[in-house]
Amino acid sequence: GIQVEQSPPDLILQEGANSTLRCNFSDSVNNLQWFHQNPWGQLINLFYIPSGTKQNGRLSATTVATERYSLLYISSSQTTDSGVYFCAVGDAGGTSYGKLTFGQGTILTVHP
C-alpha cells in the first residue's frame, strides 16, 4: 500500500516563530488532508489539498503531486498551535474506496 512519511517527528518552537512540516508519499494520490489533533484527541481538518496551494489565516499548504510531497506552513506560531499534525492521503489506485493512510505525525510544541 501507499506509504506516508512525515518530518520532523518533533518540533519545538518559541511563540511567534514560523515552521514547515513535510509529508512525503510513495504513490499517486487523489486525496491529501492535513489534520491538527488537539489535546482532547479530536482531528481538526486543516486542508484538503491533493495538489496546489491553499491558505487559511496563519496556515498555508502546498502539495506538489508530481514530486509526491506536501508542506504545511505555520507562521507566527501560537501556544494553541501545539499538538500533533497528521498528513493523510488517499491512494489514486482503482482498488481504493477512499480510505486514508495516515503518516506518523509531527508533534509540535510552542512555548510562550
Add this chain to the structure above:
Amino acid sequence: EPEVTQTPSHQVTQMGQEVILRCVPISNHLYFYWYRQILGQKVEFLVSFYNNEISEKSEIFDDQFSVERPDGSNFTLKIRSTKLEDSAMYFCASSDRRGGKTQYFGPGTRLLVL
C-alpha cells in the same frame, strides 16, 4: 457547517464485553469510514462502507468487528468480545465521494477495555 457526531465520547468496558460505537455521518454523504488510533500511535483505517455493504476493510477488522447502518442516519461499529488491545480512540468519517474529496471526521469515542 454540518458535522459528524459520535456517541459516546468515552466508554469503559470489561474484557470480553460487547460494545457498540455510534456515529451520525453528514446527511447527504454516501461513504462512511471507521478509523482507530491507539494511544501515541498514528490513525489506522478499519473499514469503509457504501451502499449498505463493506467496500474495503483492513487486516485489523477481523470477525470480532462489524458495521451496520441500521437506519438512514446512524452508522455503528460493534466489537463483539473486546480485548485489552482494542483500547483506542475510534473515529468515524464520511464523504460524499469515493475518493478525491474531503473526509469529515467525528470527534471520536475513547474506548478503554479493562
